[in-house]
Amino acid sequence: MQLINPSALLVLGLIPILILIHSLRPKPKQVEVTNLFLWRQALKEKRGGLRIKKLTNNLPLLFQILAVILASVALANPVWTYTSHVKGDIIVVLDTSASMKTRTASGIRFDQARKETLRLIDELPSESRMLIIEASSNPILRSPFSDDRKHLKQVIEDIQPSDVPGQIEKALYLALSFVDPERDDLTYIITDGAGGDFEKLARTHQMVRTVLVSGGEKNIGITKFEFRQELDLEDQYEILLEVKNFNPHPVLCPILLTLDEKIVIKKTIGLKALEKKLLIFPYSGLMAGVAQATLELNDDFPIDNNAYAVLNASNDIWVLLVTKGNFFLEKLLQAYPNFMVNSVKEIVPSSWVEQSQRHDIVILDRISPPSTERGNFLLIDSFSPSIPISRIDEIDDVEILDWDRKNPLMSNLDLSELNIEKATIVKADETLQPILESRESGLMYFYEKKGLRAVFLGFDLTMSDLPLRVAFPVMMSNVVQLLHPHKIRFSSLKSKAGKPFAIHLDAQTRDVSIGTPTGKWEKYLAKSNPFIYQDTGDVGIYTVIEENEKWRHFAINLVDESESNIRVSTAKSNAQKKANLVPESEPITAQLPIWILFLLSAAAALILEWYLWLRNR
């Protein structure tokens, strides 16, 4: 038994006071009696059991002392210390990050982790429950607290490792939120230690145990794969590849770079122990298609031996310009090399939906369109029933009050001296904030709902000096960039495993089918544009097919240096040993608070004392 708060034993100081009080006798009461001989006889007989009587007379004091002792011990918060493998419940954090796919002599690391977890389930005491958290890019609660071993084992069997970098720390925080400190719940992290730095957090919590799985530590990986277009030369590109040797010895690393399966670069580099090398390859010509960097070697962690990118050279952007005539706008649109502009002077309502959805961007100049559910619109002094902005009045000589400098539409713009001869006073939905505003009304808004994106400009360009200013092409560029960014310039469609990827869909697309590198296809309802795709757990090339049978790709890579560092460090191994990682070899010390027993005993002693007092009255 241990006392958590031994200072409470100072209460024992009451015992001498009790004895002192008990030894004090009140002034005896004088009572006149008519005889003493009978009293003497009674006293004489009573003395026969004097010793026992003395004891019984002092029993109340003894019980009071006992009550003080028991109460002081109860205040000292006694705990019963005993050894046990497990006392409370168990929370298992199972690492399913990419490094758990590292090949070992007997399979992959995750097999070992699964085995350890199943062993924990087998050893789970009958009074304990287990909660299982999968530590992927985000923690996932795979099973709530349960003592159903069959169910727990099935959950573990169903969990598979992914290609994503791990976030053990996040999972550990989630696990700790389930810990009941009163019950001494244990948290087991079953991991290979690669990825995030969770050791510090684990060390600060006494009831966290780390079970490290190891094996297969040979790795060379791609940690960066980027493409860049030369600023002044459209057909000149730079390919950036970063490779790191995670082994403690030098290696030769053959590199193969392909574009649409055509070899672009093939070379072998030498890497010293733990050396990281950044390689930049120039490329001339059209850079479009699926690019793949491959380290042609056979190490224990193949996921980072490949990196992918889907490269788009700037594509044609189809623009529908609806205007009765706007010299400045037409000239500007012609200036963009990849803009294909169709200009009409009026809207045919019957074909409007089809017409608008065939174009990437629709610019309406002072001509209001019918209702449209999807599409990218620039409304110049025109009003759509689908957009909650309506005309109220007109004003002359508009003075610019302010603009939202943080809004991408206002990027690199200075509109302080803009002169507007005539503008429209509009009433906009309360959710819309003006991007550009005068004293009387908002002059520019951005609206987005599901597949409908629109920039509203509340004044006629020809009734202002904006087309004559440098701000005009900049603003138009910002508008196009916002409405249809992925077609503006060369882009590399790739992301990191586990991160959501934004897929820009055509305006008319409602359903989208996505095929993963593993060959699995899923159909999704495109509720927004861009569509945010979440299931990026596998490294490789994903295929997107829209309703119009247009297909394209995007790439998901690991490129995570900490995840690629699959070597279990000596420090981590030592930490594991120190923290009693193997439960059956060194049982934990558990503490059971027993203050309540002492408190109840003290109360019982007081009740007995009271009973004796009543009896002796």
Added chain:
Amino acid sequence: MAPNVEAESFLDEDFLRKLERVKILAQKGIKGPTKGEHNSWRSGASLEFLDYRKYQVGDDFRYVDWNVYGRLDKLFLKLFRAEEELSIHILLDMSLSMGSGNPPKEIYAKKITAALAYIGLANLDRVGVTSFTDSLGESQSPRKGRQVYKSILHYLLSIQPKGKTDFNSCLTEYASTCKRPGIAIILSDLLDQKGFEKGLEALQYRKFDITLLQVLDHEELFPSLRGYIVLNEVETHETKKITLDRALLTLYREKMRGFLENIKGFCIESGINYYLSDTSIPFEDFLLEYLTKGMVFH
């Protein structure tokens, strides 16, 4: 009752009227010097026929049954039950111990004394009252006549508890000095460590018909004290510090019960009427109910 209480109010008139209907009985034959109201086994001059006997020289011819003589030609004397005068000796313990109690035992005992005296006097008996402590006190010698009641009352009111008790010596002395034994009614708490037997035996030796009324306060019989106390003996002024708990109280009550049983046993063996009076019982009830049932009165 305070000593200065008026003698007339000591016992109320209604109660005295009730007492006139009762008579103190002597269980033994009483041998008095003069004729009185109490039957005697001795032949005498009453109208109640007792027996015949042969004439002897010197017998009064007035008692010869002439009818028998006519038939048998022998002289037989007709004997009648003698009616003799009864002397009632009331011995009242007035030691300091009798002054304690609630009500004080002495008041209780004085009231009983006054009532008994009234009964005796109403039945034309001689009644005398003698108080005693460690020695015999002033005595009201047995006299008869209703006027004696007042003097007895004044006597009772004049005496106060004092001194220690010496029950045996006082009663022995009384037995030896009393000229006309009769009924002896002793009122005492009998709380004398030296005992009571010798005194009673001395009275018995003098053919007293003894009735012993032990007067005890309820608190003496069933003490209700608790805690740390100093017992102060009222007569000897001896003190004893005790812690009075339930166990000691139980022991004391056992001792008191034994003490009373001892007295009762002695009295039964000796043919003495014994009554224990708890002062919590109204003395009128004690007098009319207990003593009547106990054949002290009829």
